[in-house]
Amino acid sequence: MDMQFTDVGGVTKAVLGGRLDSFSVGEVETRFVANIVPKEQPAVVDLSDVSFIASLGIRMLIGTARALQRSNARFAMFGANDAVMEIIETTSLTEIIPVVGTEAEALAVVTA
Amino acid sequence: MKPDRTEADGEPALVLNLPNHPTVIEESRVAVVGFLEPLGVGARTMNRVEVVLEELISNLIRHGHEVSAITVEADYDGESIDLVVEDDGLEFDPLAKPDPDPFTSLAEAPLGGLGIALVRRLTCAARYDRVGAGAAARNRVSVTITNR
Numbered sequence: 001m002d003m004q005f006t007d008v009g010g011v012t013k014a015v016l017g018g019r020l021d022s023f024s025v026g027e028v029e030t031r032f033v034a035n036i037v038p039k040e041q042p043a044v045v046d047l048s049d050v051s052f053i054a055s056l057g058i059r060m061l062i063g064t065a066r067a068l069q070r071s072n073a074r075f076a077m078f079g080a081n082d083a084v085m086e087i088i089e090t091t092s093l094t095e096i097i098p099v100v101g102t103e104a105e106a107l108a109v110v111t112a
Numbered sequence: 113m114k115p116d117r118t119e120a121d122g123e124p125a126l127v128l129n130l131p132n133h134p135t136v137i138e139e140s141r142v143a144v145v146g147f148l149e150p151l152g153v154g155a156r157t158m159n160r161v162e163v164v165l166e167e168l169i170s171n172l173i174r175h176g177h178e179v180s181a182i183t184v185e186a187d188y189d190g191e192s193i194d195l196v197v198e199d200d201g202l203e204f205d206p207l208a209k210p211d212p213d214p215f216t217s218l219a220e221a222p223l224g225g226l227g228i229a230l231v232r233r234l235t236c237a238a239r240y241d242r243v244g245a246g247a248a249a250r251n252r253v254s255v256t257i258t259n260r
Contacts, residue, residue, distance in 0.1 A: 022137060022170040052159070054166045055227035066218045083159035090233050091226050096218050 001028050002049070005035045011042045011107055017049035020057030029060045036064055040071035042110035046103065048079035058091050065097050074110035078103055124185035124196065132179045132199070137169050140184045144195075151188050157259045160234045161193055167227035168197045168206070168253055176251075177202040183250075192236070193257045198243075198250045205240040206253060207232070231255065 001024035002017035014036060018024065036043045045061070047053075065075035076098040080088060088099055098109045126147040130136040141162055148158060165184070172179060179201035187194045211229045212222035232238055237256040244250050 021166055023134065052162060054163050054170075055230055056170070058226055059223050062218065062221050063223055066221070069218050083156065086156070086159065087163060087230065090230060092215065095216055096221050 003028055003032060003035075008044075008107065011044060011110055012036050012039055013044050013046065013103075015046040015049070019052040020050055020060075021052060021054050022056045025056040025060050032060060033064050033067065036075075037067045037071075040068075040073055042074045043068060043076075044103065044106040044110055045075075045077040046079050047077055047084055048081075050080070050084050053084045053087050055091070058087070058093055061093065061097065074098075074112075076100060076106040076109045078106040124187045124194070126184075126186040128184040130182045130184065132173060132176070132182055134170075134173055136182060137166055137173070140169060141165055144184065144186045147186055148188055148193065153188065153193065153259050157193070157257060160257050161195065164231050164234055164255055164257065165195060165197075167231050168195075168255075171206050171227055172197065172199055172201075172204075172251075175206070176204055188259070190259075192259060194254065195257070196252060196254045198252045200250050203242050203249070204251050205242075207238055207240045 001020060004015040006013045014032065061077070068075050078100045080099060088094060093099070100106050100109060126144065128140055128143055130140060144161060144165060145158060148161065169182065172182065176199055179199045181200045183198040185196040206228055209225060209228050211232065212225045215221045234257065235255040236258050239254050241252045242249060243252050
């Protein structure tokens with residue numbers, strides 16, 4: 001699993017790539033959280049290059065969004081392909097975390 | 113790991129005999145996808161198969177007790193995929209765990225129990241059986257996923 005982090009005008013942007021399965025979550029979760037939560041600023045996650053997600057990946061995203069919420073900072077995701085989106089919707093993640101199509105939409109959501 | 117394939121009536125077309133080790137999650141995924149792909153299983157269904165298999169085996173590895181051997185079986189009849197995951201551990205029914213309560217906020221959202229909920233929602237049938245007796249007793253989880 002690949003991860004990159006940048007700052008887009010006061011918003012943390014994380015780009016994930018590869019499979020977000022139980023093995024890779026174990027490898028990347030600590031770094032993912034550490035690059036987002038302590039900054040206490042809004043964050044968006046680019047899922048365009050994520051090919052697979054399972055429950056531990058969903059749990060990582062919920063945990064990170066919840067921790068960020070304690071700083072009153074918003075969290076959104078964008079660019080999920082059909083396979084990833086089906087799993088996100090099946091777990092009702094869209095009820096609690098905005099999942100939109102584009103980076104611009106995600107940035108608008110977290111800075112509104 | 114060498115798949116044991118058989119075409120005999122009543123026998124699953126793909127059988128994998130695996131040790132209890134985290135690497136078997138990926139090994140079994142590659143083998144099952146390699147078996148189903150040439151049979152015309154669509155990408156959307158294949159993703160469901162991969163998720164269900166991942167959830168069942170990772171759940172077993174994390175929560176099973178005294179598991180030394182895992183068997184994965186896969187079969188496809190042109191309409192649906194049957195997956196069976198068996199283990200030789202102590203009696204453990206992963207499907208007995210209820211789905212997480214519905215949630216509408218991050219604070220309410222569960223951090224656990226999502227995997228088995230996914231198995232239920234992505235399959236058209238899922239059941240647990242304790243099969244065999246004594247030292248040969250095994251946990252068996254059988255699921256069916258419709259190809260669409």
